[in-house]
Amino acid sequence: MFNRLKQFMYGRYGSDQLSMALIILAFVISFITILIGIPFLNLISYIPLGFVIFRTFSRNISKRYAENQKFLKYYYPIQTKIKTKITRAKDKNNKYYKCKGCGATLRVPKGKGRIDITCPKCRTKFTKRT
Ligand SMILES: [Zn+2]
Known part of the structure; x- marks a missing residue:
């Protein structure tokens, strides 16, 4: 069974970060449509899922790879920003300011008053x- 799947997937692209993002997007869309209460709109969430299936079984590996690289070019800076925000939110001992002169981030200890x-x-x- 596993061997058959392996054989089937041979020469096909498989999964990557873009596909994962599309799956998450599909979940977000269906969640929002449930919140709004229009069940028919839920069908929109099948569009990204369709792309995921298409990309996973695609034999045009170089093209799928290029798509993923394009996606990562936009995604990595966002990911870094989010990670920085989380790190700073967890940091209870310091506060972070942006320098008005040069834009550098300055870390100062919390609770020292003015x-x-x-x-x-x-x-x-x-x-x-x-
Ligand atoms: Zn500065």
């Missing part, structure tokens, strides 16, 4: 509550 912050990069000074 403090003067000097950017180590461009020497811009500003006062913040921590």
Whole structure:
């Protein structure tokens, strides 16, 4: 059984990050349509799923690979941003500010009241509550 599946998938593209994202998109769409209460709109969620099936069994591997690379080009910066936000939200000991002078991120300890912050990069000074 497993061998047959392996044989069937031979020369086919399979799964990647773009397909995973499309599956998540399908779930989000169906969840939203349930929330809104229009069951007919749920059919829209089958569109990304259709793409997933098409891409998984596709024999045009180089084209599917290129699609995924294109997707990752947009996805990785978003992923990095989200990861940074989560890390900072978890950090209970520090506060993060953006320097008005050069845009650098500055980390200062929390709970020190009003403090003067000097950017180590461009020497811009500003006062913040921590
Ligand atoms: Zn600066």
